[in-house]
Amino acid sequence: MESANSLGVRKGAWCKEEDALLKNCVEQYGEGKWNLVPLRTGLSRCRKSCRLRWLNYLRPNITRGKFTRDEVDLLMRLHKLLGNRQVSLTVLPSFVSWSLIAGRLPGRTANDVKNFWNTRMERKSGGGKGQAIQKTITKANIIRPRPRTFSNLTIQDGSGAASVADNLHKPNDPDKNNNNNNNNIMSESLSSQEAEESIRWWSNLLDEAAEDKFENDIPLVDEKGKQAGLWTGHINPEGLVDEEEDYLLASDDLELDAEVWELLGFGAWAKAQASPRDVSPLSSTLQARPATSSGTPPEDHVPTTEEESALDTPFLIQTNPAGYVFPYLKDPWAIRLSLFGRRDPRGS
DNA sequence: AAAATATCCAACCGCTAAAAC
DNA sequence: GGTTTTAGCGGTTGGATATTT
Numbered sequence: 001m002e003s004a005n006s007l008g009v010r011k012g013a014w015c016k017e018e019d020a021l022l023k024n025c026v027e028q029y030g031e032g033k034w035n036l037v038p039l040r041t042g043l044s045r046c047r048k049s050c051r052l053r054w055l056n057y058l059r060p061n062i063t064r065g066k067f068t069r070d071e072v073d074l075l076m077r078l079h080k081l082l083g084n085r086q087v088s089l090t091v092l093p094s095f096v097s098w099s100l101i102a103g104r105l106p107g108r109t110a111n112d113v114k115n116f117w118n119t120r121m122e123r124k125s126g127g128g129k130g131q132a133i134q135k136t137i138t139k140a141n142i143i144r145p146r147p148r149t150f151s152n153l154t155i156q157d158g159s160g161a162a163s164v165a166d167n168l169h170k171p172n173d174p175d176k177n178n179n180n181n182n183n184n185i186m187s188e189s190l191s192s193q194e195a196e197e198s199i200r201w202w203s204n205l206l207d208e209a210a211e212d213k214f215e216n217d218i219p220l221v222d223e224k225g226k227q228a229g230l231w232t233g234h235i236n237p238e239g240l241v242d243e244e245e246d247y248l249l250a251s252d253d254l255e256l257d258a259e260v261w262e263l264l265g266f267g268a269w270a271k272a273q274a275s276p277r278d279v280s281p282l283s284s285t286l287q288a289r290p291a292t293s294s295g296t297p298p299e300d301h302v303p304t305t306e307e308e309s310a311l312d313t314p315f316l317i318q319t320n321p322a323g324y325v326f327p328y329l330k331d332p333w334a335i336r337l338s339l340f341g342r343r344d345p346r347g348s
Numbered sequence: 349a350a351a352a353t354a355t356c357c358a359a360c361c362g363c364t365a366a367a368a369c
Numbered sequence: 370g371g372t373t374t375t376a377g378c379g380g381t382t383g384g385a386t387a388t389t390t
Contacts, residue, residue: 012384013384013385032376033375034375034376035374035375035376047375047376048376048377051376051377055377097378097379098378098379099377099378099379110378110379111379114379114380118380118381
């Protein structure tokens with residue numbers, strides 16, 4: 001595998017000396033500016049290779065070795081919640097946010113998670129690659145979000161009661177929003193006990209969520225075939241969805257669990273906006289189509305120019321102490337949510 | 349014991365979006 | 370406002386190792 005191209009850039013496995021140089025460099029200059037790393041270290045490696053080696057191997061607190069049962073369990077749940085959320089009627093591959101999932105598995109990298117899933121889980125479920133694509137056309141369960149409180153998520157430890165949620169960043173707790181990328185605290189700098197507890201906490205949360213899913217399944221379609229996110233729901237009057245399926249959506253306001261919201265990073269992110277209620281412009285990060293005044297349109301309804309342009313209307317987030325509510329989702333037809341762009345809205 | 353096959357996982361590739369110019 | 374550069378992502382590849390025949 002080892003080689004060097006015509007530009008003298010080394011490829012293949014890293015040796016200990018290279019690792020040491022890279023580690024020293026990052027410790028001295030910090031993460032980022034990967035293009036400067038080869039210059040700073042004298043390594044004959046491209047910036048991509050340096051970055052990847054650091055993120056997947058050299059970074060502190062990386063958990064190596066086999067996945068524990070808890071981790072596998074959580075991974076499956078998170079995959080169900082966050083992965084394969086895009087349903088496309090084209091042959092576009094499904095979009096799984098491995099980094100997002102890995103972020104909730106303390107010490108695990110996106111590469112780890114991806115490898116694990118692709119080699120173990122996919123096989124276990126009998127899914128070949130062809131089947132993986134097929135799966136994207138199946139319906140997806142949507143967890144019915146609802147307001148929650150953190151208070152009932154208390155974990156007892158030897159030193160007294162401590163809520164895992166206390167370690168998170170509640171919308172109303174400015175003191176805990178100081179740390180950037182704070183939603184990653186579960187994956188970084190946790191003791192193994194804390195890590196275990198956070199896994200348990202996530203399992204509980206997802207268990208509850210699973211019990212509380214939508215009465216009806218809805219298809220998830222990203223009409224552009226990209227920028228898929230946590231959910232991309234589109235009840236499309238023009239027939240982008242498979243007409244043979246029975247698509248229904250029954251919901252008034254769509255609410256996202258406060259914890260999920262927070263852990264996915266939108267709490268701090270929304271908070272960082274100029275006004276707490278106005279998070280526009282959201283463009284590729286978060287969009288919603290305002291509901292039409294006329295309610296659900298007939299099957300053969302052709303959207304007007306105004307309705308089409310409404311796709312780009314800024315999206316207002318209404319917050320309350322118990323959770324976050326998406327006020328525009330009263331009309332199923334109007335749903336067009338794309339919670340994630342290619343980049344994590346937490347920023348980096 | 350050796351060859352064949354399966355599994356694991358580190359590393360690379362191609363692409364996209366954001367940032368910088 | 371357009372172009373280039375940079376960072377980051379998921380998908381894929383292929384070498385190393387383990388297991389089976």
